[in-house]
Amino acid sequence: MSEKRLAIIATKGTLDWAYPPFILASTAAALGYQVQVFFTFYGLQLLKKKPDLKVTSLGNPGMPMPMPMPVLLQALPGMQGMMTHMMKQKMKSKGVASVEELREMCREAEVKMIACQMTVDLFDMSREDFIDGVEYGGAATFFEFAGESDICLFI
Amino acid sequence: MSDFDQELDASGLNCPLPILRAKKSLASMDSGQVLRIIATDPGSVKDFEAFAKQTGNELLEHREEGGKFLFLMRKS
Numbered sequence: 001m002s003e004k005r006l007a008i009i010a011t012k013g014t015l016d017w018a019y020p021p022f023i024l025a026s027t028a029a030a031l032g033y034q035v036q037v038f039f040t041f042y043g044l045q046l047l048k049k050k051p052d053l054k055v056t057s058l059g060n061p062g063m064p065m066p067m068p069m070p071v072l073l074q075a076l077p078g079m080q081g082m083m084t085h086m087m088k089q090k091m092k093s094k095g096v097a098s099v100e101e102l103r104e105m106c107r108e109a110e111v112k113m114i115a116c117q118m119t120v121d122l123f124d125m126s127r128e129d130f131i132d133g134v135e136y137g138g139a140a141t142f143f144e145f146a147g148e149s150d151i152c153l154f155i
Numbered sequence: 156m157s158d159f160d161q162e163l164d165a166s167g168l169n170c171p172l173p174i175l176r177a178k179k180s181l182a183s184m185d186s187g188q189v190l191r192i193i194a195t196d197p198g199s200v201k202d203f204e205a206f207a208k209q210t211g212n213e214l215l216e217h218r219e220e221g222g223k224f225l226f227l228m229r230k231s
Contacts, residue, residue: 095167102171
């Protein structure tokens, strides 16, 4: 059985959107896939040593709220922090792994994580901000692996 | 339920943790040995079937008991 390959582009940097790439990457690795994730733009936040990921209901009418709340209220200072806190509590109580935990499992399973060098420069980020083991490259680097992949996802 | 060599209690854990923990446990076992997994995530039933199918590890048995899902998986 030849090894299947999964390629993912992770472009989002919020707490909720941190989950799909890490869940799929770690699970695919557990199923025997070779996996590469290319982190670009806001997705780079997921590679930070201490990721400070937040969730917001703004611009996201699909987010379940404990009570109906007008959008203007949702925009008040402190609301984002409160929602992030509530989401984290909820996840913990339901036995959902933390982002850091899933990321560590990806690392253990030798999921290759590539940071987009162009966006690292664009946002004046430093390689010291990121976890060890991250590789740096561009679009051509991504295609080298993605071109031979069985599944390719843009998240 | 028949004999097993190792047990993994994944109670309270949600997708994809039961699968990831099972994979880890299996990695430390020898071929032919049996892992017993206890889970509470209802999604794990379908997931362990899919995991077995894709990894070649054999799902010997699965059943529900008192709100828990019990699996026996033999390492390929």
